[in-house]
Amino acid sequence: DSGVTQTPKHLITATGQRVTLRCSPRSGDLSVYWYQQSLDQGLQFLIQYYNGEERAKGNILERFSAQQFPDLHSELNLSSLELGDSALYFCASRPSGLANTGELFFGEGSRLTVL
Amino acid sequence: DQQVKQNSPSLSVQEGRISILNCDYTNSMFDYFLWYKKYPAEGPTFLISISSIKDKNEDGRFTVFLNKSAKHLSLHIVPSQPGDSAVYFCAALKAGANNLFFGTGTRLTVIP
Secondary structure, eight states: OOSOEEEOSEEEEOTTOOEEEEEEOOTTOOEEEEEEEOTTOOEEEEEEEETTEEEEEOSOOTTEEEEEOTTSOEEEEEOSOOGGGOEEEEEEEEOTTSOOOSOOEEOOOEEEEEO | OOSEEOOOSEEEEETTSOEEEEEEEOOTTEEEEEEEEEOTTSOOEEEEEEETTOSEEEETTEEEEEETTTTEEEEEESSOOGGGOEEEEEEEEETTOOOEEEOOOEEEEEEO
């Protein structure tokens, strides 16, 4: 158990719909990262938040948005869903107070299926 | 643009033998290199890392080798155990950056 909690674990929806994925980082971790893993692809970085503020942005589509709330949980909003958005979405948190050496703690992921 | 590449999608090894997983990268600005292991229905878990100023880091049965001139790193698992069967992701971090760049993963199967 990494200490990072993601909900829902599975989600099936239709094209054009909107979904929200939720992540609670490990206790005390201020950074939250979102990654997307499509079929046979590596993990693609989407976005990072630190203590409520956006810190880095990767290949995140304009139809996607995220935020981090005062209690440090984060939500990833995916709208106008397309078939190609079907993927595993991972959230990760990084230990605070340490130099960034790339060690992240990942949640179990949310599997999104768009039909 | 895939800056971190794992060209072998799968690898099968007999229990007790050595597993060697390979990874290539294109960006000379990467500062740290990491290996993550992923079991089905679980998130990736950190396994071992190496700083760009080193060429080897060892942790028990796991050793990572870095060849900066070739922009290549490898993970050696000796001896391999059936519990090592998982997908292994290579990842890299640029100095001063926040996000990791991941390879596409290599599925290791250790045959009992």
